[in-house]
Amino acid sequence: MTEIRIHGRGGQGNVLAAYILAQAAFEYGKFAQAFPSFGPERRGAPVTAFVRIAAIPIRRYCQVTQPSFLVLQDHALMHTPGITDGLPANGRILVNWSRRFEPTVGRDGHEIVVIPATTLAMEYLGKPVPNTALLAALITLTGLMPLEALEKALALRFRDQMLEGNIRLIHQAARMVPAGLWKETADARGD
Amino acid sequence: MRTLTRGAYAVAGSSLELNTGDWRLQRPVHLHQAAPCHGVCPAGEDPQAWIARIAQGDLRAAWETLVSANPLPAITGRVCHHPCESACNRGQFDQPIAIHSLERFLGDRALAEGWNYPIVEPDHDSAEVAVVGGGPAGLSCAYHLMRRGLRVRLFEAQSAAGGILRSALPPYRLPRAVLDREVERVLAAGVSFVPNHRLGRDLSLEELRKDFAAVFLAPGTGLARSWDVDGVVPDDLRNGLDLLMEWTSVGSLPSFRRVAIVGGGNTAIDLARVLKAAGVAEVHVITFQALPGPGVSSREAMSATAREIAQAIEEGVIIHDRRGVRRLIIRSERVIGLEMVHMKELERAGGRHEAVAFEGTESILEIDQVVPAIGQRVNPQGMEALLAHREFFESDWWGRIASHPGIFVGGDATGRCGTVSGAVGDGRRAAQVIEAFLRGTATAEGQTSQLIKFEQLNLNYFDHARRADAPILPVERRDAATEIEGGLTSAQVFDESHRCFSCGECMACDNCWTLCPDNSVLKVKDHCLDASDYVFDYDHCKGCGLCAHECPAGFIAMVDEP
Amino acid sequence: MAIEQTHDVNELRRRQPAFRGLDAGHLACQGCGQALAARLVTEATGPDIVIANATGCLEVFTTAWPRTSWRVPWIHSVFANAPAVASGIEAALKMQGRSTKVVAMGGDGGTFDIGLQALSAMLERNHNVLYVCFDNEAYMNTGVQRSSSTPHAAMTTTSPPGRERMGKRHLRKDLLSIIAAHHIPYAATASVAYPSDLRKKVRRGLAIDGAAFVLVHSPCPLGWGHGGELSIEVARLAVQTGIFPLVELERGSVASAMALRQVRPVADYLKLQGRFRHLFDGSPAAAEELEHLQALANHNIELYRLRADTPGARDSEGADTVRRGGLRWA
C-alpha cells in the first residue's frame, strides 16, 4: 500500500488533488482512498489531504501517519514546522517551485524534486492551480500508474478547454521529471 | 373501552358523541316580548309583526297581518295620531320607524290590488249581532264579529256608513274615495247594512235586544256640549262640529272675517284650516291646552294630532295656547271680540288638577265670530235608559255596561278615546267579548305582555339610517280638497321596513347561529324567517349565554336549568 | 339535564347550509372566543384544506383522544413548529400536484413567542400557507401566564399587580409590524366580534398564492376575567376603542383599516375585564396606567387613521350589522 500526504492551503484545491489521484488509481484498476484532514477548512490556512493506493481493498479508516510521499503545493510550506513528520528515511518530497533545479536533498535527508507547477498552470490553464501538474509529476516519478489513468480521472472532473488544457499540462509536467526515479520507494511497503 | 388507533389519531367530528350540555347551569330559550309599538297601539295592531312581513317582501301577508287587528289601514294610515311612532325604540337610536306611512302604504296597496279580508262569510244559522253606528267603532266591531263567524246587521243613521270619518274629516286629510272603498270592503265582507235607520227614531233598543243575540252601540257623539261664558251666548253662535259637517256635506261655509275657535282638538284644528283655506282673513284657535313640544306632557298637550297643528300654523292659523276665554264682548247680540287670559292646569292637593287663570294677563281679541269646538256628547235619543243623563256611556275597557248584559258600547260614545284607532280598538275588543258572551266562554282579560325596553336590545348590530319621510304638499299649493300628505314609494317602504329593530321578536339575523362557540344553534332551513327556524342543541350547548347577549332583538333569554 | 330536543339535531347538523370544519363536543370553556374564531375560519376556508396546529388551548380542547372536533385533516406536532410542519405539508401537496390549501394555526404564545422563528422562515420562503394566530394575549393553556402579546398593565399569573407593580411592565409586541417586514402578499388583523370581516380576510388570505397571515383577536373569558356571554362584547370594544385595530396589509403596507365612527373610551373596554381590575383602584399609579393605555389606543387611531369622517354607526362602517334574514352575514 502506498500512502501519500498532500500539503497545501485552503482554496488551492488540495482535497481535490487527493480525490483526483485516488480516482486515477481507481481508473487504473487499483483500490484507493482519499480524504482530507478533518475539521473546518479556512482559505489560506495550511491543510493536508491523504491518499491510499493499494492492490487489495482498503478497509481501514484511520489517519495516514507514515506516508511514503509528500506533495507540497508551494515551496513556502517547506518551512512549516513538522512538515516532514512521519516521513520515513526513504520518503520523497515533491515541491512546487518556480525555480528549477535538479533533484536535491532536504534538511532531514529526504530527496526533493521541484517543478514549477504554478508557472505551467498559468501557461496552459491561465490559472494558478498547481495540483494537476504535481499529480502528473508524482505518478511519473513513482510509476504508480500511467498518465492515461490521470487523464481519465481529469475527464470525470473537467471538460472542454479546461480538460484539454489539463491534458496538455500533465504531459508537459511529466516530461519535466525523471520517470521511475522513486519507483523503489513506491514498491517498498507491502501492507 | 376503545382500541387505540395507530399513533392515536381520531376520526372527523367524533367529539359529537360528547354531551357538553352537562356543563350547563342556564339554558337559552326563545322569549317573545311585545314591542312598544304593539303595546301602545289603540287599535291593537302589532306593527312589528306586519313590518316583518314587508321586510320579507310579502306585502299581502303584511296587510293580512295588519287587518287581523284593524280593517281600515288606508284610513288610520292617514288620520291616526300614531302613538306607535312616539313609543318606537328606534326613536332613541336615531328616528322612529315611519309606521304610520307604512300602514298607509299597505292600505293603499290593498285597495289598488283589490285584496279582500282573509275571512269567510258567517253561516246563515250562526247568531246575529246588531251593530248601531257605521263609524270606525261599528265597522271594526262588525268586521271582527264576522271574523269570529257571527252574522252582523249594521244600522246607520245616515245614508252611507263612515260616521265621523265621513261627516267631519276634511278630504285633504282623508280623500272620500279612500273612505268609500275601505268602508265598502267591510260591508262587502258579509254585513247586512241598513242605512237611514236612527235609534230612537226608526228602531228601538228593545226591538234590537229582542231580535238580535247581542247589541253593539257605537252612535258617536251627536250633540255639541253646551257652551257659554258666564251665561253669555251670542245669538248667531255656531258649533264647530256642525260647521265642519255642513262644509263636508254641502261644501259651503258662512262668510267670516275674523274667527276665534275655542278648543284644542282635531275638530278645532280641522275647522281652522278649512276656514283659512276658504279665505277667512284671521283664524284664531284658543285653547287652555299647550302646543305639543319638549317638556309638555301628553295630558297638557292639545289633543289634536301634532302634525296637523304644525301644518295649520304653516297655513297661517294663529294658535293661542294655554289661554282661556274670560269674557265675550257683545254688541247688539253679536260678538265683536273676546277677552283671553293666560291659564295653566296646576296639580292641587290629592292629585286633583285645576285650571288657574293668571290675573294681569288678560288681552282682547277682535273677532266677528266665536266658534266653540270643545267636544261632543252622546245624543241620548233612544238610549236614555243606558245613559242615565250622563254625557257618555259608562263601560269597562271591553265595552261592557254594568247590569246590561248583551249590550256593548264603543267609539266616541264611551268618552274614552276620541280617536279613530281607539274606536277601531273598541270594536275589536267588543267583538271579542260579544263572542265570549254568546259562546259562554271566558275572554282573555288584561293587556298585552310586558313591553321590551330599549336597554334590552343589542344595538351594536344596527347601522344608522334615515327615516323615510312622506311627501307633503307645499302650503301655497294646498286647498281644502287635495290630500296634503303623500305616500311612500315601495323602495322607501322596503328600506324602512329593514330599519325595524324587531323588538322582542326574532328577526332571523343568524346572530345566534353564527356566534355560538359550541356550534349548538342549528338552522332548520337555509334561509330562516323566524325563531321557529332556529333550534338549540341542548346536548352540546354549554349555556355560556353569548347568543342571548348578542341577540339584537332581545329575543333570547337565559333561564335556570330545572 | 336531559331535554326533549324538538328536532333530530344530528340530522340537522348534516343539513346546515354552511360548512363548519370545527364541530360541537369540544372542551373549550363556556364562551371561548378561540373556539368560535377557529370555526369561523373553517367556514371561510371550506373543507379542502389541511391544518397544522401548534400546541395550545385549541389543540387540547378539540382533540382529546379518542375524539376530535375537526372535520378537516388536522395535525398537531409540537409547540414551536406549526409553520414548519405546514411548510412541509405544502411542499408535499405541491409535489403531488394537489390544490388543497394549507392553514397553520397557533395561539399568541406559539406565534409571538416560541414559534416566531419558524413563522418568520415560513413567511420568508413564501410558502402557500395561511397562518392564523388566535390572539388571546397570554398563555391560557398553562393557566394564564404573560406572553409578549399580553397588553401593558394586564394581570396574569406571571405579571401580577402588587405593591411594586401594576401588572405587565412591558408593552405588547407589535407583531403586525414584524409580519409586515416580511413583505408577504397579504396580512390582516381580524376580530371574532366581526365574523363577516374575519371570514372575508381569511378568504383573501387563502385566495392569494403565497404566504398570508391573519391575526384574530379572540377573548378568553377565563384569562381575561369576564363572563362567557361577554366574549363578543369585549372583543367588539377592543376594536371600538382603538386598542385592537382591524387592518389589512398588502406587501407590508396598510391597504385598509376599519374606520371607527364612534370611538369609545378605553376604560369601557378595560372595566369589563378582571385582568384590568387593579387599574380601577383609584391609586395614582392606576390612573397613570389608564392614561397610558388610552394613549396607546389613541396612537393606534392616529397610526392607522381609524377615525371615520362620516358620523353614524356605533362601531365601524356597519361591519357585521344585521338585518332580517341574516342577509348581512357574508
Next chain:
Amino acid sequence: MREAIEGSAAIAKAVAMCRPQVVSAYPITPQTHIVEGLARLIADGDLRAELVSVESEFSAASVVLGAAAAGSRAYTATCSQGLLLMTEVLYNIGGLRIPVVLTCANRAIGAPVTAWNDQQDSMAMRDTGWIQLYCADNQEAVDTTIQAFRIAQNAELPVMVCVDGYVLTHTLEPIDLPSQEQVDQFVPPYRFSRALDPRNPISIGNLVTPEYYTEARHAHHRVLIRARDEIISADRDWAAICGRAWGGLLTVDGPAEARVAILTIGSVMGTLLDARQARPELGPVKLIKLRSMRPFPVSELIQACEGLSDLIVLERALSPGGGGIIGAEVRSALFDLPSKPRIHSFAAGLGGRDMPLEIYARLLERIAQPEPAQFAIFDLELDRLPLQER
C-alpha cells in the same frame, strides 16, 4: 456501477434514487455535502423534489414530518448540535410513527466545542423511538440508506441512518451505486396509511390522557421490536438484487473457535479488520459489528457471544457518570446467560481522536489483566489533565 466517489455524494445519489419528494435540511458540517449533493441533483432535474431550505434543524425535522404526514416521501440529514436541536420533533415523529428517513453524519457534541467525529449525537437520540442503523463503510451507507426507505415505509416508523462524519462522509473510495431500476424494484412508491387528506379528514397528534398513554407507549415499543424482521428482510431482499448483504441487525466475522471478541459500531470496524489481518500472532478474534442499535438485537447478540471468554465493547460515545452506553446494554442483554464472557467496556475515538491500527493490539493487551474493565476511556493521555481530574 462502481465508481470512486466521496461518501456524501454517494449517499446523496442513493437518497435520490429512492425518489424523495420533499428534502429539508440545515447546513452543518460534516453533513452538508449530502444535502449539497441533493440540491445539485434537484437543480439539474435529476431529482424531482421540493428542497425546503429551512432556518434550523428544528424546522427541518418539522418540515419532513409534515411532508411525510401529507403523503410524500421525505428526507433530512444532520448531526451533532443540529440533531440535538431536532430532539423534540424527533420524539414527536417517533411517537406519531411517521416514516421519514434521516442521515446522521455522526459528530461529537460541545462543550468543549468540537467539529470532529464521534457518536454521542445519535446515541443521545437512542430513546426517540426511531429505528437506528449504523454503517461501517460508505458502501454499507449507500445500501443501508436505500434499505431505510423501505424499512421506514413497511414498519411505518422513522429510520435514522448513522454514518461517521468525515471518516465516511468525506472519504472518496470505490463504491458500487445500484441502478435506478434496481432501487425502484426494491423501494415501493411512498404510501402512508394515515395521510392528511380532505377526502378522509382525520386528526393526527391528539392529546392522550393517562387512561391510554401507557398503552400508546407499549404499542410503540412493540412495533419497534417487531421492526427487526423488516430490517432483516430488507437486507436479505436487497442482497438478492445487488449481491451485498450487511448482516441485518449485526454481523460476526472471525473464526468460530475464537474465545475473544470485539463488539463495535460504525467505521472503526474496517480498521480492526485490517489490524487483525496484520497481527495474526495475537490469536483468533471475532469481530462483532452492531448494525441496529434500535431495535437492539438481543437474541442475535446472545448467539454471537456463545463460547466467548472475553467480550470487548468498543464505542464512540459515553454516558458521563454512567459509562459505556452500548457496553451497558450488552451487559444487560447477556446478564441472564448461564456462562457469560467477561465484558470490557471502552469508549474511544472521541471528538475526532484517531483510532489507529495499533488500537487492536492494545485492546487485547488490556484484557489480559485479571480484572475486566467495567468501563474505561481508551487511548487516554492522563498527563494532559490536572491531577484532581485524572
